[in-house]
Amino acid sequence: MTYRVHVRVMPRAGLLDPQGQAVEHALSALGFAETRTVHVGRAVEIEVDAKSRDEAEARARLMCDRLLANPVTEDYQVEVEAD
Amino acid sequence: MTYRVHVRVMPRAGLLDPQGQAVEHALSALGFAETRTVHVGRAVEIEVDAKSRDEAEARARLMCDRLLANPVTEDYQVEVEAD
Amino acid sequence: MVRVAVVRFPGSNCDEDARRGAEQSGAQAYFVWHRDTSLQGADLVVLPGGFSYGDYLRSGAIARFSPIMQAVQAHAAAGGGVVGICNGFQILCEAHLLPGALMRNAGLTFVSKPVDVMVERTDTVFTWAFDRKTPVRLPVAHGEGRFVADAETLARLEGEGQVVLRYLKSSPTTEGNPNGSSNDIAGICNAAGSIVGIMPHPERVVDPRLGSADGLLFMRSLAGVRALSGAAR
Amino acid sequence: MTTADIISPALLAACAFPGERLVTPEVVREHNLNQFEYDKILGLLGRAPTLTELGVFSALWSEHCSYKHSKPILRKFPTTGPAVVQGPGENAGVLRLKDGWAVAFKIESHNHPSAVEPYQGAATGVGGILRDVFTMGARPIAMLNSLRFGSLDTARNRYLFAGVVRGVGDYGNCVGIPTLGGEVSFAEGYTGNPLVNAMCVGLLREEQLITARAHGVGNVLLVVGARTGRDGIHGASFASEELSEKSEARRPQVQVGDPFCEKLLLEASLELIHGGYIVAIQDMGAAGLTSSSAEMAARGGVGVQIDTALVPTREPGMTPYEILLSESQERMLVVAEPGRVAEVQAVCARWELGATPIGHVTDDGVFRVAHDGLTVVAIPGQRLVDDAPVYHPEAREAEAAIARRSAAPPARAAASIEGDLRALLDTPTIASKRWVYEQYDSTVQASTALGPGSDAGVAQVPGTSFGIAVTVDCNSRLVALDPYEGGKATVAEAARNIACSGAVPLGITDCLNFGNPEKPEVFFQFREACRGIADACLAFGTPVTGGNVSFYNENPNGAIDPTPTVGMVGLLESLDHRVSSFFRNMGDAIIVLGRTEGVLGGSALWAELDRFVGGAPAPVDLQAERRLQRFLVAAARERLLRSAHDCSEGGLAVALAECAIGGPYAPSGIGATVDLTPHAGALDPQHLLFGEDHGRVVITCSRMQADRVLVLAGEHGVPAVAAGTVGERHGSLVISADRSSWQWPVDELRRIFFDAIPRRLQHVATDAALEA
Numbered sequence A, B: 001m002t003y004r005v006h007v008r009v010m011p012r013a014g015l016l017d018p019q020g021q022a023v024e025h026a027l028s029a030l031g032f033a034e035t036r037t038v039h040v041g042r043a044v045e046i047e048v049d050a051k052s053r054d055e056a057e058a059r060a061r062l063m064c065d066r067l068l069a070n071p072v073t074e075d076y077q078v079e080v081e082a083d
Numbered sequence C: 001m002v003r004v005a006v007v008r009f010p011g012s013n014c015d016e017d018a019r020r021g022a023e024q025s026g027a028q029a030y031f032v033w034h035r036d037t038s039l040q041g042a043d044l045v046v047l048p049g050g051f052s053y054g055d056y057l058r059s060g061a062i063a064r065f066s067p068i069m070q071a072v073q074a075h076a077a078a079g080g081g082v083v084g085i086c087n088g089f090q091i092l093c094e095a096h097l098l099p100g101a102l103m104r105n106a107g108l109t110f111v112s113k114p115v116d117v118m119v120e121r122t123d124t125v126f127t128w129a130f131d132r133k134t135p136v137r138l139p140v141a142h143g144e145g146r147f148v149a150d151a152e153t154l155a156r157l158e159g160e161g162q163v164v165l166r167y168l169k170s171s172p173t174t175e176g177n178p179n180g181s182s183n184d185i186a187g188i189c190n191a192a193g194s195i196v197g198i199m200p201h202p203e204r205v206v207d208p209r210l211g212s213a214d215g216l217l218f219m220r221s222l223a224g225v226r227a228l229s230g231a232a233r
Numbered sequence D: 001m002t003t004a005d006i007i008s009p010a011l012l013a014a015c016a017f018p019g020e021r022l023v024t025p026e027v028v029r030e031h032n033l034n035q036f037e038y039d040k041i042l043g044l045l046g047r048a049p050t051l052t053e054l055g056v057f058s059a060l061w062s063e064h065c066s067y068k069h070s071k072p073i074l075r076k077f078p079t080t081g082p083a084v085v086q087g088p089g090e091n092a093g094v095l096r097l098k099d100g101w102a103v104a105f106k107i108e109s110h111n112h113p114s115a116v117e118p119y120q121g122a123a124t125g126v127g128g129i130l131r132d133v134f135t136m137g138a139r140p141i142a143m144l145n146s147l148r149f150g151s152l153d154t155a156r157n158r159y160l161f162a163g164v165v166r167g168v169g170d171y172g173n174c175v176g177i178p179t180l181g182g183e184v185s186f187a188e189g190y191t192g193n194p195l196v197n198a199m200c201v202g203l204l205r206e207e208q209l210i211t212a213r214a215h216g217v218g219n220v221l222l223v224v225g226a227r228t229g230r231d232g233i234h235g236a237s238f239a240s241e242e243l244s245e246k247s248e249a250r251r252p253q254v255q256v257g258d259p260f261c262e263k264l265l266l267e268a269s270l271e272l273i274h275g276g277y278i279v280a281i282q283d284m285g286a287a288g289l290t291s292s293s294a295e296m297a298a299r300g301g302v303g304v305q306i307d308t309a310l311v312p313t314r315e316p317g318m319t320p321y322e323i324l325l326s327e328s329q330e331r332m333l334v335v336a337e338p339g340r341v342a343e344v345q346a347v348c349a350r351w352e353l354g355a356t357p358i359g360h361v362t363d364d365g366v367f368r369v370a371h372d373g374l375t376v377v378a379i380p381g382q383r384l385v386d387d388a389p390v391y392h393p394e395a396r397e398a399e400a401a402i403a404r405r406s407a408a409p410p411a412r413a414a415a416s417i418e419g420d421l422r423a424l425l426d427t428p429t430i431a432s433k434r435w436v437y438e439q440y441d442s443t444v445q446a447s448t449a450l451g452p453g454s455d456a457g458v459a460q461v462p463g464t465s466f467g468i469a470v471t472v473d474c475n476s477r478l479v480a481l482d483p484y485e486g487g488k489a490t491v492a493e494a495a496r497n498i499a500c501s502g503a504v505p506l507g508i509t510d511c512l513n514f515g516n517p518e519k520p521e522v523f524f525q526f527r528e529a530c531r532g533i534a535d536a537c538l539a540f541g542t543p544v545t546g547g548n549v550s551f552y553n554e555n556p557n558g559a560i561d562p563t564p565t566v567g568m569v570g571l572l573e574s575l576d577h578r579v580s581s582f583f584r585n586m587g588d589a590i591i592v593l594g595r596t597e598g599v600l601g602g603s604a605l606w607a608e609l610d611r612f613v614g615g616a617p618a619p620v621d622l623q624a625e626r627r628l629q630r631f632l633v634a635a636a637r638e639r640l641l642r643s644a645h646d647c648s649e650g651g652l653a654v655a656l657a658e659c660a661i662g663g664p665y666a667p668s669g670i671g672a673t674v675d676l677t678p679h680a681g682a683l684d685p686q687h688l689l690f691g692e693d694h695g696r697v698v699i700t701c702s703r704m705q706a707d708r709v710l711v712l713a714g715e716h717g718v719p720a721v722a723a724g725t726v727g728e729r730h731g732s733l734v735i736s737a738d739r740s741s742w743q744w745p746v747d748e749l750r751r752i753f754f755d756a757i758p759r760r761l762q763h764v765a766t767d768a769a770l771e772a
Ligand SMILES: Nc1ncnc2c1ncn2[C@@H]1O[C@H](COP(=O)(O)OP(=O)(O)O)[C@@H](O)[C@H]1O
Pocket: D144, D145, D146, D147, D179, D180, D181, D182, D183, D184, D429, D430, D432, D433, D436, D437, D440, D451, D452, D453, D454, D455, D456, D457, D473, D497, D648, D649
């Protein structure tokens, strides 16, 4: 089976996120008064061959640990798209 | 209500995605033979005050159209986190 | 004297270079602040290089909403000259004053080096002082300079002669296209030649004492924009 | 007796912040304070410190802030001279140029943060050194960087290297400061402990100088710039210990840089200074608000009163301890007269920055911090800074080091001169650093006269016909083998690079990267290297105007190679005098300056090809170096030179090859025919070609001028020998000596030289790909 996995890598809470701040300001300047905090990170979309959804997810997590996320500054979330 | 909205902005299919390619190579070099295509885009996380999930989503889409995504090169997806 | 307004966005860092370059070539060049709403009677507007708003999100994406951009839009709509250099080019695309977009360099790293480019169109506000197609060597310094547009737009740009600058492929010294731009495009203009955006930095090479004056004719074009208005319209 | 000694105990009352931990011996140890230091604190306060006070002492008495192991040694540097406007002690040193212009410059390390997070560590290092320069009222016009890594054969080192370069580049590029030079080398000793030293050079009108001295009782302290977060708490003491497993646990404290905010801060600060709105300004670097406020007060001989509850924070609930010690980036502390606070805020607002009053200058000499009115810190301000402990560690050279000096490598079986030169040009330390400097904007500000790739970078002083030349140098192998001669050699190489560009060496800043100073063999290296630097500076008339000490550069395998990096600036009287490194015209005469004894001790040949670091390095004849510098400047003034390139690693062969290979954007290499027989033909070829004697430069001039050049050299007492002729593009480099001769097609050398680093880094693009 081929699964499509969505990975979201975000700056760790507490660390400065200048990009998020800039977007926050820009949105409120554009009149989106309802926005509170904004954070900007990275979205990675991977097609993975795996036997099961669980396996796809586990492999994707491993990819995050090894490459996709910086363990020092980022947290990640993994979601496997329904097949 | 405050909703957390996840926006995923990805390079439009068909456009060169050198980031995706580089990650694809790196993953396979690391032994993740099961990965097929990889794409790298931007994840934006927004906390929005809105009366309903639908409103939150509609506003977020508007933010994408106006600022968060470049209509020439990018596509986006919006997801409101369950409250 | 031609009045050249150089827009300063927070994060602009080639604003002074552009002002100085235009002034040395005989223009009356001055800054306008991104929060201003008037161009103070400018004949021509320069959007300089730099990292407006830190280039956060996408380069130029936030700057295009600066208050001054309304005045720039109006000026452009009235046929006034607008020149965007590097970050300024990115802003022009984001603001839809020029078609296409500038994406992350194909090599993924920032590229700072001289490149050889051909000035392909010599009747624009930024190039009319060239009397024919001319190869020049200009510095580039950018992380997001890969020009991208859909096939139709590209065909139109090529067909209508809206490619102003093109990276020279065969240059043995600079290895050609530095960022993977479609069709080796380094700069484009609108159909009238009144709005021009380019990635290289002619304003950095205007003093032979520093080693090169390959950018001088660009600056002279700015400073003599009236000559164009007279001739071309 | 100082005024601080007579502060009455009543003024020093302070209490614990609600909920904070008790100060136990365990907590004292955690703060890297020893018993002696803790007793000193008790004596100074006349009571036990609060936890917040303990944090303050820990930061200010850390090695990084107090220089407790290095101060007595640094005092021996020559720091005065006719050009010195501001010597050590301020944020940056300042030297007079001409016509009212002055140059402010400083170098600083960011080694440990870069070891943990290369990208942000390097970026914030650039940010910090930039602030040091613009807080002097100077506009930054050039950056340089000096980098050290372990071998590129391992993935971790490649990751560190690529991340650091990207971090340095992204930050400086965004702020808009051209990088005009730097150096990178690779050696085993830096595995696990890379070095990242960044240097910034700025220009100011002499009358615009401002210093970081709080004065004027009642004047207001404001924080300007970014909000304060929980990042980097205790970075200063982190920089003052060895890297270990524990450092990994400190990861959440990584500081993130915001170069965009820095650019706004730069413009706002210069406007505040030049507009006369403020009386003092200091950046919040290591130990953040603590060191900036305490040091400003101590320099001004006054007290300060701060309320940390007024400091804008990024997250709610931060304690005074955290606010005082946070190392959030892009913040400034400014002192203004009360009547001008509104104007200061208006200027900052224009640059989209906050400016928040947090306290004022007092007359009681106490460094006092309250939170919502509750006093949590009350320390005699002067003594907090001046009474920092001073240590005089034992210095003893390691037996192994002595033995290494008299050792020699095993003879290599199939040594070929041709192959050796190719191999040397392919070693990352010697090869072109184009892969690095193409990631750095080197032309922004439109003043670059010589960018990276030549011996020194040169920038025009805007609106004038003169320029400044800049370089950073250190050959740590020489320092490791003979710290004293290595220290001299470092300054000599820097001065030679400056003089090769045609400029007069003016002064230096230094970044002294060493291991743990409590180890006698490390302190020996430190003391002797400094003595060498001092002697060279004295001989050259180039004072030390400031610098930075980075100790505890160790990893589980031991200390790094001692690396006292020297950053030098020079004055180029006229831009028309500038000289670059590369052969230019066919038919030009090649002249070799200096003497070759053929010393291979500490050479790149032995280190890179024989895997042997040893032997005694060549001694440095400071007077000969001085004569050589004077000659180069005189010849450049007469516009006699077409090129000038100094011989450093890899000796004459590498220097000649680099001249022939040409600049990074030359269309091809350019051949040359060189006969070294008259220079030192009697030497064994290996020693002749790869020996690393100092004081040698390869110059070219037009054939017509050759005699004049030789005469001028003679007048300056510089040995000079006409040794050959520049050939044609795409030609060959032909070197002969005695009856042997060797030959290399220059375009092949060119390929080797420019490909060496990129081909080892084919896959590191991945890190860049993952940048948000
Ligand atoms: N990290 C760097 N940043 C910018 N330029 C660099 C860097 N490393 C090396 N360079 C440039 O490459 C050239 C060669 O450097 P190097 O081999 O150290 O020269 P030398 O041995 O003559 O001092 C110099 O012009 C130097 O400025």
